[in-house]
Amino acid sequence: MSFEQDKRSLYERRRNILYLMANYLSIMGLEQSRQTLIDETHLTDEFQVCDNIDLDTIYQEYCSYYQLKFGKQPHVVKKNETYTMQPPPAQPQRKPSGNRRRVQPTVKPLPMVPCRVEPEADREVRELGSKMTVSQLAIPRLAQQNNIIEPTAKAVKPVENGHSSAVKYNVRPLIRLHENYSSEWKDFADIVCRDLMKKDLHHRWSQVKGLDTAIKLLKESVVTPLQYPQLFVGLTRPWRCVLLHGPPGTGKTLLARTLCSETQESITFFNATSATLISKWRGESEKLIRVLYDVARFYAPSIIFIDEFDGLASRRDSAGEHEASKRFKNEFLTLVDGLDSGADDERVFLLASTNLPWEIDPAFLRRFEKKILVDVPCAEGRKAIINDLLPVSNEWNAEQLDELVEMTDNFTGDEIRIACKEASMMLIRNKIEDSAGSSPACSSADPDTVQFDQLKTALEQIKPASYDLIHKHREWNRKYGNHS
The missing domain is CATH 1.20.960 (Mitochondrial Import Receptor Subunit Tom20; Chain A)
Structure with missing residues (x-):
């Protein structure tokens, strides 16, 4: 130079x-x-x-x-040993004259030693995650390591057995500053970390009705191993790959959303999409899926959720299969279950959902240890959904509820929700008509005021759209799925 x-x-x-x-x-x-x-x-x-x-x-x-x-925090400033605190100069006292009374100032005196008030530690941790790039990302983790300074506040989350688990927040090292990774890898890491879920979606297991089997399996795969890690070792390692299949509207994405909310404080959740993983440039798609798994291992325990999985993992023996798509799927298969995968300390859980499981390549199906059918809700499940959406239905007699349950046969949970919404919309239409151009009496419809006849009329207007797919999914599940 x-x-x-x-x-x-x-x-x-x-x-x-x-x-x-x-x-x-x-x-x-x-x-x-x-x-x-x-x-x-x-x-x-x-x-x-x-x-x-x-x-x-x-x-x-x-x-x-x-x-x-x-392995330690840097010291940016140090105490000046030669500094001595000087008292403020004494103000001269003036004698008041006559009957004139002096009013004392209300302004508080400044401190003798100016200092900067540091922000609270928990607020700093929350503000660290405001950016969407890896170079500015900090993920809360389980415990304090290597004497890293962590906030004193703990997030206490109740669990079903009546106990509470305290999760300590800890700032993990930033990937972009890691010396073992190249600059190209860090650029890809910035891309995949856009799919990180960092906000609470406000869904709880108690709000999910009629999907007890799928909920039990997801807890067994993700939640329980965090509470009792000593039990899930060797042959009893947690399930690493689970596939949820069923007709549209049965609650597959709802289960993933609830799992993200319930494990937000202790697990990193990636909502991977085709827009992130598929690139028009040659070889970049394979690099993106590998970097996704690398970042998930770095921030383990992690969950990678892929919705509409059949779009990424279709059969490779089809006539119109492109060579780039084959290379991407081969790389994906190697990462899920290859020579360097499956270690005991690899805590990366793959959760996928699909409406067309018969379109998925057999090699991917083999790697899914559990293939769970998310079926339409049973009679008790449909009744629970109606009672949850319309609390006033608890006051209806048993004959009316049985009639509603019979009318919703082969309905998905989302179709029942649409029917309850249509019944509430009827109230709004009636209030607008009764107002005759003036302002309605209330701003929104109260679900408690929905009548049985209105819900019955709404159900008569809706027909199950996935009737044919239901039997096809059940037949496929009998051949290839899991029945427990």
Whole structure:
């Protein structure tokens, strides 16, 4: 590098630091200090700081890099031993004159030693996950490791046996700062981490009706091994791959959404989609699926959920199969169950759902240890769904409920929901008509005011759309699925 290049690099580095300082002062609301800095350094509006960088981000990434390399947090500032606290100068006392009374000021005096109040640790952890890229992502983890500073607050989550499990939040090292990965790999990691689910979807197992068998299996695969890890070793390792199949609207995606909500504090959940995993560039699709598994192992225990799995894992012996699609499926198969997979410490759970299981390649079906039919709800399940959506139905007599259960035979859970929604919409239509152009009496329909005749009329307007698929799924499940 020539002398001119060195000189220009030094100038650009100092200029960038000054712009970062001005930007940080603006973020902190110190406009007067920012203006003083601009006046002294002669900064102009010709340049501005990029959207994806600031001093706070640089500081966090440096601390993560230092922690990863040296195993401890860096010391940025230290106490000045030569500093002595000086008392504030005494104010001269003036004698009041005449009957004039002096009013004492209400402004509180400033502290003698100015200090910056640090934010709370739990708020810092929540704010770390505000970005969608791996370079700015921090995932809560199970316990404190290597003396990493973690917040004191604990998330207490009740479990079904009456006990509560406390999950400690811990900031994991950032993948982008890991020295063992290339820059290309880190770019792919940024892409797959867009599918990370970081918000609570507010679904609980108690809200899912008529799917007891599937719920029991998902708890056995994911939730129970976290509570009793000493029991799931060797041959009794947890199920690693589960396939949910059934007609549309039976609740397959609802189960995945509930599993994500129930395990949000202790498990990393990836909602992988075709838009993320499929690329038009040659070889990138295989790299993306491999990076997805690498990131899932890095943040283990993890769940990879793929909806409409038949679109990614169709049969490879079809006439119109493209060579790029075959390479992607071969790589996927190797990651699910290959030479370097299946280790005891690999805590990556694959959950897939499909409406067309007979379209999936047999090699993928072999790797799914459990293939569960999510069937239409039974009579008790349909009654529970109606009671949950319309609490007023608990007051109806047994003959009316039996009639509704009989009318909803072969209905999926979503079709029953649509019927209950249609009955509520009837109330809104009646209120709008009765208002005669004026404002309705209430803003929305109360589910408790839905009448039996309205729900019956709504059910008569809806016909089960998946009647033929129900028998086809049951026949396929008898041949290839699991009956427990």
